[in-house]
Amino acid sequence: MKGQIPHATISRLPIYLRCLSSGKAGRTTCSSEQLAQVAGVNSAQVRKDLSYLGSYGVRGVGYDIADLEAQIRRVLGLEREYAAVIVGAGNLGRALAHYDGFTDAGFRIAALLDVDPAKVGEGPDGVPVLPLTELERVVVDEDVSIGIIAVPASGAQDVADRLCTAGIRSILNFAPTVLQVDESVEVRRVDLSTELQILTFHLHNRARATS
Amino acid sequence: MKGQIPHATISRLPIYLRCLSSGKAGRTTCSSEQLAQVAGVNSAQVRKDLSYLGSYGVRGVGYDIADLEAQIRRVLGLEREYAAVIVGAGNLGRALAHYDGFTDAGFRIAALLDVDPAKVGEGPDGVPVLPLTELERVVVDEDVSIGIIAVPASGAQDVADRLCTAGIRSILNFAPTVLQVDESVEVRRVDLSTELQILTFHLHNRARATS
DNA sequence: TAGATTGTTAATCGATTAACAATC
DNA sequence: TAGATTGTTAATCGATTAACAATC
Structure with a gap:
């Protein structure tokens, strides 16, 4: 049943959810x-x-x-809490974590992890910063299901490999790299420079078009 | 000419560019x-x-x-430098800015801007943190062409309106809102919670599929 | 020439949207 | 009943990809 919801629809459901939650207080439909x-x-x-999602609307x-909010949350699997770890305790x-x-x-952010021992300790909002060697233990102990990669590009593939070995199947990657992972692992890439470069294409072209 | 490059292609060009730059030192093709x-x-x-981009490959x-790097940079308009302002001097x-x-x-990040006077002063990496009232002046004085919105959802539309009035035509929006702007303005949305929620859909469904 | 790889065609696939019958 | 709005169909649009002639 669920498998047939198109990818494009899935990525719009969180937006609908947000629009519904922030709607006018008075309205119920x-x-x-x-x-x-x-x-x-x-x-x-x-x-x-x-x-x-099913037929939950009423004609007229x-x-x-x-x-509707409940249905979207159900389909997205948001009825339970998920724990995540963030690898890389740099600025990003x-x-x-904040x-x-x-x-x-x-x-829930279970921990920040970093290779640099100097960064280890108490982190933002009480989230502990742990040495990277603790990765496997934290994933098991805290039932972590999501890995967030916020290390430089050079270290990202190594981190991804370790996350996968530890049993993580969902990764959010902020490093500017395309990760090579098993097809059973879902990776979403957030590439900040890429976003800016797409914007420049339009700036550049609008400038050309109007000159 | 340029107008006919499909949207999907444009968004992959930065990735190719990155892959080319980080390639093995020895290879030239x-x-x-x-x-x-x-x-x-x-x-x-x-x-x-x-x-x-044109026919720049050689068969065989x-x-x-x-x-190829040069051609991609040319098409994306990366032959010049662009200045950006970041609105919102919170953690994100x-x-x-870092x-x-x-x-x-x-x-080039020309400035961080914030409504909170307490945040004004010298910011990260020497980027000045200015009061939001300075927005219009900075955009003109520093020839800023990109606005980055990093304020809470409640303030995002106001900031977008001011950026547009100041002449900005490219916006990168980190606030979890869909901005209503003139069609001449290009907006790219980076929604961190949405990305996690898309991941949970897959976690949820894989769990169901294998149980 | 033999092998490799491009550029392009045509088939396929998936996503978007106008339109409208169904129905509250 | 009249007005509003859904759910769904069918048309359209755009993006992906296998296949292969062109050619280095």
């Missing part, structure tokens, strides 16, 4: 047109996406906000 | 198969993407690495 407006997509798209009325790693969005969304 | 391997895509895809030999904003990847890729 919401039309596909309204949701489309705030999510920045086509209303037919919204209806199609939501139809994969719209979707019940609380109900520490900023991520990041409220993770805890707000129900993720 | 590179086949589509090799590039596909490190970039994690299909080799036919690589050839098709590169064909949009491959692509000249230095030449400050980590981004981030070497931006300077390595030729971006």
Whole structure:
């Protein structure tokens, strides 16, 4: 059943969820047109996406906000809490450990890990900074299911290999590298420089187009 | 000419660029198969993407690495430097200002801006932290073309509006909101919680599939 | 020439969206 | 009933990829 939800739909569900939670306090229902407006997509798209969850809308009325929220959370598997480790306690790693969005969304940062012994100790918001050698132990002891890589590109593949060996099957990679991992491991890449370079393409082209 | 390069191709060009730069020192050419391997895509895809740049490959030999790098940089508009401002001097904003990847890729962070007067002063790596009221002046004086939003969701739309009014046409948005902007403005969204939630979908489904 | 690899075609696949019957 | 809005179909659009002639 679940397997047939398209990839593109899955990546829009968190956006719908966010739009629903931050909706006007008074309303209890919401039309596909309204949701489309705030999510920045086509209303037919919204209806199609939501139809994969089952038929929870009411014709002529719209979707019940609380109900829809629950359905999306169920499909995304957000009914339980997940623990994550962040590897790399540099600026980015520490900023991520601080990041409220993770805890707000129900993720728990079990530890920051770093090869540099000087960084070990108490970290931001009481998250411990541990030596990288503790990786395997933390993953087991704290039931960690997500690995976040925030080390320089040169170390990223090694870290990924260790995470995989430790049993991690979901990785969020902030290093500017394409990781080579087993196909059973899901990797999402967040590449900050790449995002800026895509923006420059448009800057460059708009400049050319109007000159 | 440029306008016809597909969106999907544009977003892969920075990855190819990175793979080329970090290649083995000895080699001067590179086949589509090799590039596909490190970039994690299909080799036919690589050839098709590169064909949009023009015909710079040599049959039976491959692509000249230095030449290809130059062509990609030209198409992406990376032959010049761009200045960016980061709005929001919290943990994320400050980590981004520190981030070497931006300077390595030729971006200059002109300033961090924050509404909180307590945060104003000298920031990370000598980047000044200025009051948000300085926004318009900095954009003009420093010829800023990119705005990076690292404020909480509640303030993001206001910041976006001010950036647009100041003349910015490219925005990188780290706030968990879909910004409503004029269609002439290009927005890229980096939503950290969304990425984790997409990972949980796969965790959840793999767990269900194997149980 | 033989081997390697590009550039491009055509087939396939998947995602988007207009349109509208169903129905609250 | 009249108005609103869903769920779904079918058309369209765009992206991926196998295959192979061209050619170094």
